[in-house]
Amino acid sequence: DADVTQTPRNRITKTGKRIMLECSQTKGHDRMYWYRQDPGLGLRLIYYSFDVKDINKGEISDGYSVSRQAQAKFSLSLESAIPNQTALYFCATSPPAGGQGRAGELFFGEGSRLTVL
Amino acid sequence: GDSVTQMEGPVTLSEEACLTINCTYTATGYPSLFWYVQYPGEGLQLLLKATKADDKGSNKGFEATYRKETTSFHLEKGSVQVSDSAVYFCALSWARGGADGLTFGKGTHLIIQP
Numbered sequence: 001d002a003d004v005t006q007t008p009r010n011r012i013t014k015t016g017k018r019i020m021l022e023c024s025q026t027k028g029h030d031r032m033y034w035y036r037q038d039p040g041l042g043l044r045l046i047y048y049s050f051d052v053k054d055i056n057k058g059e060i061s062d063g064y065s066v067s068r069q070a071q072a073k074f075s076l077s078l079e080s081a082i083p084n085q086t087a088l089y090f091c092a093t094s095p096p097a098g099g100q101g102r103a104g105e106l107f108f109g110e111g112s113r114l115t116v117l
Numbered sequence: 118g119d120s121v122t123q124m125e126g127p128v129t130l131s132e133e134a135c136l137t138i139n140c141t142y143t144a145t146g147y148p149s150l151f152w153y154v155q156y157p158g159e160g161l162q163l164l165l166k167a168t169k170a171d172d173k174g175s176n177k178g179f180e181a182t183y184r185k186e187t188t189s190f191h192l193e194k195g196s197v198q199v200s201d202s203a204v205y206f207c208a209l210s211w212a213r214g215g216a217d218g219l220t221f222g223k224g225t226h227l228i229i230q231p
Contacts, residue, residue, distance in 0.1 A: 004160075033218065035221075040223060041223060042206060042221045042222055042223035042224050043161075043206065043221040043224075045218060045220075048218060058218075090160055090161070092160075092161075104149075104210075105151075105163045105166070106153075106161070106163070106219055108160030108161045108162065109160050110158075110159055110160045111159075111160055
């Protein structure tokens, strides 16, 4: 079984619908992230959480919200989906930062492909 | 802000050719540098990393050296295989206000032909 599991893997929805993407992990990491991947734009950070009570906006948080239900679960919601939110979404986890507060390795799920018509 | 610039793709090579994928960065302080690889239909996985200047990261025949003077972290491999076909992302670590994370480049699609 994968250490970082995303559901659903694929979803097609219509403009205006509410969508939730779920992420669960068995790595025991406190840090969890949501990224979106678009062709030619690479990965962009949407939200991140360093523990259950800590939620932070990334560079493209508008139109998204998150919930950290437990250490192992981090959900991404689109309250009213729009076509330009069509993308591949990745959840990732990481252990605490190493020396000098620098980020270490990220562990990614296999992605959730969302299409908004 | 911190940023990563890597060469545009796709890069198409024949099997056993030499590979270089350029990566340069802009950052405050001394970030750690990473190369991630994404095989078709999969998530990203760490390929190699370097945490300080002049460090060399290596894995699966790939190498990259942290060059502070040129703010670069170019990915190299002496002889590529068809199985190396994937998208490669250069990334750097950032830290500010008690938080930290990774910033990624836009990715380079590598295609290796038999």
